[in-house]
Amino acid sequence: MITVSLISLGCAKNLVDSEIMVGHLHQAGMKVIPDAERADVVIVNTCSFIDSSKEESIGHILEVHENRGLRKRRREQKLIVAGCMSQRFSKDLSGSLPEVDAFIGLDQITKVAPIIEQIFATERADKDAPASFVTPRSSFIPDYDTPRFRLTPSHFAYIKIAEGCNHPCTFCIIPQIRGRHRSRTVASVVAEARQLVAEGVREINLISQDTTFFGMDTWEERPNPRTPVDSTRGTALTSLLRELNAIEGDFWIRILYTHPAHWSDELIRTIAECPKVVRYVDMPLQHISDRMLKLMQRETSGDYIRNLVRRIRAGIPGIALRTTFIVGFPGETDADVDELCEFVKEARFERLGVFRYSQEEGTRASKMEEQISPKEKERRWHRVMALQKDIAAEVSASSVGRTVRVLVDEAGVARAEADAPDIDGRVYVPRELPVGRFAEVLINAYHDYDLLALPRGQVPAEYKVAKQAQ
Ligand code: F3S
Numbered sequence: 001m002i003t004v005s006l007i008s009l010g011c012a013k014n015l016v017d018s019e020i021m022v023g024h025l026h027q028a029g030m031k032v033i034p035d036a037e038r039a040d041v042v043i044v045n046t047c048s049f050i051d052s053s054k055e056e057s058i059g060h061i062l063e064v065h066e067n068r069g070l071r072k073r074r075r076e077q078k079l080i081v082a083g084c085m086s087q088r089f090s091k092d093l094s095g096s097l098p099e100v101d102a103f104i105g106l107d108q109i110t111k112v113a114p115i116i117e118q119i120f121a122t123e124r125a126d127k128d129a130p131a132s133f134v135t136p137r138s139s140f141i142p143d144y145d146t147p148r149f150r151l152t153p154s155h156f157a158y159i160k161i162a163e164g165c166n167h168p169c170t171f172c173i174i175p176q177i178r179g180r181h182r183s184r185t186v187a188s189v190v191a192e193a194r195q196l197v198a199e200g201v202r203e204i205n206l207i208s209q210d211t212t213f214f215g216m217d218t219w220e221e222r223p224n225p226r227t228p229v230d231s232t233r234g235t236a237l238t239s240l241l242r243e244l245n246a247i248e249g250d251f252w253i254r255i256l257y258t259h260p261a262h263w264s265d266e267l268i269r270t271i272a273e274c275p276k277v278v279r280y281v282d283m284p285l286q287h288i289s290d291r292m293l294k295l296m297q298r299e300t301s302g303d304y305i306r307n308l309v310r311r312i313r314a315g316i317p318g319i320a321l322r323t324t325f326i327v328g329f330p331g332e333t334d335a336d337v338d339e340l341c342e343f344v345k346e347a348r349f350e351r352l353g354v355f356r357y358s359q360e361e362g363t364r365a366s367k368m369e370e371q372i373s374p375k376e377k378e379r380r381w382h383r384v385m386a387l388q389k390d391i392a393a394e395v396s397a398s399s400v401g402r403t404v405r406v407l408v409d410e411a412g413v414a415r416a417e418a419d420a421p422d423i424d425g426r427v428y429v430p431r432e433l434p435v436g437r438f439a440e441v442l443i444n445a446y447h448d449y450d451l452l453a454l455p456r457g458q459v460p461a462e463y464k465v466a467k468q469a470q
Contacts, residue, residue: 001029001030001031002030002031002040002041002116002120003030003031003032003033003038003039003040003041004025004030004031004032004033004039004040004041004042004043004116005032005033005034005035005036005038005039005041005042005043006018006021006022006032006042006043006045007036007042007043007044007045007060007064008045008151009044009045009046009047009053009056009057009060009083010045010046010047010049010053010083010084011047011049012158012205012207012256012422013160013163013178013207013208013209014045014047014083014084015151015152015158016142016148016158016160016207017045017082017083017106017109018045018151019148019149019150019151020109020110020142020146020147020148021043021045021082021109021112022148022149022151023146023147023148023149024109024110024111024112024113024147025112025113025116026147026149027113027147028113028114030113030116032149036064036067037067037068039077040076040077040078041077041078041079041080041116041119042064042068042077042078042079042080043080043081043082043112044057044060044061044064044079044080044081044082044083045082045083046060046061046081046082046083046084046085046086047083047084047085048083048084048085048087048088048089048173048177049084049173049174050355050358050360051358051360052358053085054085057081057083057085058085058097061079061081061097061099061100062099064079065079065099065100078101078102078116078119078120079099079100079101080100080101080102080103080104080112080115080116080119081093081097081100081102081103081104082103082104082105082108082109082112083106084106084174084177084178086103086104086105086134087105087106087134087138087177087178088173088176088177088362090103090105090132090134091132093130094129094130094132095129097130098129098130100130101119101124101130101131102115102119102130102131102132102133103130103131103132103133103134104133104134105133105134105135105138106138106140106177106178106179107135107138107139107140108133108134108135109140110140110146110147111133115133119131137179138163138164138177138178138179139179139180139182140163141160141162141163141182141183141184142160142163142184143184143188144188144189144191144192144195145191152421153409153410153436154199154200154201154436155200155201155202155203155407155409155435155436155437156201156202156203156204156205156407156409156421157196157201157203157204157205158205158207159189159192159193159196159204159205159206159207160184160207160208161183161184161189161206161207161208161211161214161240162181162182162183162184162208162209162210162211162213162214162217163178163179163181163182163208163209164178164179164180164181164182164209165178165180165181165209165210165213166180166181166213166217167209167210167259167261167297167299168297168299169286169296169297169298170295170296170297170363170364170365170368171286171296171326171329171357171358171360171363171365172360172363173360173361173362173363174209175209176362178209180217181208181209181210181213181216181217182217183208183213183214183215183216183217183218183236186215186236186239186240186243189206189240189244190240190243190244190247193244193247193253194247197247197248197249197251198249200436201251202250202251202252202407202436202437202438203251203252203253203254203407203421204244204251204252204253204254205254205256205420205421206240206253206254206255206256207256207257208257209257210257210258210259210262211237211255211256211257211258212237212258212259212261212262212263212267213259213262214236214237214240215236215237215239215240216236216262218236237255237267237270238264238266238267238270241253241255241270241271241274241277242270242274244274244276244277245274245275245276245277247276250438251276252276252277252278252407252417253274253276253277253278254277254278254280254282254420255271255277255280255281255282256282256420257282257284258281258282258283259283259284259299260283260285260298260300260304260305260308261298261299261300263283263308263311263312265311265315268311268312268315268316269315271315271316271319272315272316272317278417278418279316279317279318279319279320279417279418280319280320280322280417280418280420281312281316281319281320281321281322282322282323282420282423283321283322283323284323284324285298285300285305285323285324285325286298286324286325286326287325287326287329287336287340288302288305288306288325288339288340288343289302289332289335289336289339289340290302291331291336292329292331292332292336293305295329295330295331295365295368296326296329296365297364302339302343306343306346306347309321309347320350320351320417320418321347321349321350321351322349322350322351322352322353322420322423322424323349323351323352323353324352324353324354324355325340325344325352325353325354325355325384326354326355326356326357327340327354327355327356327357327377327380327381327384328356328357328372328376328377328380328381329357329365329372330357330365330368330369330370330371330372331368331369331370332357332372332380337380337383337384340384341383341384341387344384344387344388344391345387345391348391348394348395349388349391350392350395350418351392351418351423351424351449352388352391352392354381354384354385354388356374356377356378356380356381357372357377359371389448392448392449393446393448396425396446396447396448396449396450396451397446399416399443399446399451400443400444400445400446400451401442401443401444402442402443403440403441403442403443404416404417404427404440404441404443404451404453405417405438405439405440406427406429406438406439406440406441406453407436407437407438408429408433408434408435408436408437408438408439409421409426409435410435411431411435412428412429412430412431412433413426413427413428413429414426414427414428414429414433414439414441415427416451424449425448425449425450425451426449426450426451427441427443427450427451427452427453428450428451428452428453428454429441429453429454430453430454430455441453447460
């Protein structure tokens with residue numbers, strides 16, 4: 001029996017692709033094992049978003065190769081590179097990474113087992129270039145019955161509701177890798193969610209490049225695909241949320257990766273009216289200065305964003321807003337960063353991440369003049385992060401004394417509605433609370449982004465205990 005080990009890098013969308021590969025390997029009778037050194041085949045599912053993700057991917061590929069060279073018995077081991085880096089660079093990489101046996105692209109994840117058989121059946125001389133199975137313009141989208149083996153803990157799951165992206169953001173390479181936006185149907189996503197809830201999943205995370213665009217690609221063709229979509233028509237996402245909310249069972253639904261351009265009042269109303277949808281919005285804004293938003297081609301303006309944040313806060317009481325910004329984009333001035341800092345102070349995001357702009361080959365922004373030096377990017381990054389650190393501490397402090405519903409991830413560690421898996425903070429809880437279940441806990445202390453719900457005697461020294469909880 002062929003044994004396969006898979007290393008999954010990058011985001012949750014890539015993780016779902018890894019799960020689909022593992023599902024197909026099982027279906028073909030292959031055995032998936034955690035230990036790469038003992039496997040007949042190692043698949044590295046790569047990320048290619050920014051330079052550091054490419055470096056990480058290449059680091060893993062070389063490490064697997066070195067390990068098989070060290071172990072005589074493993075010299076026959078096959079090394080397959082999959083995922084975004086493979087899709088983006090397979091042609092260039094086959095020359096520079098001869099250690100690899102084969103590259104597969106995003107549309108080959110369901111064909112991984114026959115590809116492995118083919119690699120074993122084909123003699124490869126040392127001088128031969130790696131085989132490439134990558135096809136251009138990815139178009140695959142999974143369905144509810146696509147074989148998949150979940151790699152997340154049994155109580156939470158990701159559902160990829162769409163794939164690809166139609167946005168023109170000038171800094172981002174992902175649309176060129178993952179192709180045009182294509183949505184699943186509401187019925188397909190609901191069928192998958194029902195199955196997951198029946199299996200005991202308590203948290204469903206809806207993902208895609210832009211979840212708010214869900215279903216919009218199936219509307220009548222617009223004469224020019226760049227014409228903004230008329231958000232007043234409501235979105236298919238609202239129908240999906242209402243149907244998911246109606247599924248019986250004790251679970252919550254989290255929407256990740258929304259785009260500000262496609263929010264509608266109907267979406268705000270729907271989230272407010274669906275108790276199973278967590279009071280949490282993930283909405284990368286990238287900047288607030290009109291100059292920057294225009295150069296980034298974010299299809300929004302500063303005023304539009306300010307107004308949207310106000311409407312979301314007013315329409316969904318108790319909402320926690322997560323966003324990300326990019327600093328150091330070409331042409332960004334101190335005045336743009338001042339405006340961003342003012343906005344961060346005013347909007348008081350419960351969760352905020354800041355990226356230093358990465359000049360990505362193949363994007364329009366990479367060719368722009370006035371690129372910012374790494375040192376200056378760093379300075380701007382520290383400036384925004386320092387500001388947010390204080391806001392985050394105030395947000396955490398405001399939870400002390402409140403009873404919150406948490407989902408227990410492992411013994412003693414849980415997450416509240418405002419904490420997405422692997423992204424946000426944690427809530428430390430008594431170890432005896434059952435893992436994978438919801439619990440109501442009283443928050444009595446905090447430390448930066450993490451909250452504590454433990455008896456007083458167990459609160460570590462670095463945690464701040466609010467007066468009413470002492
Ligand atoms: Fe995700 Fe990295 Fe691809 S962030 S979509 S795995 S480029």
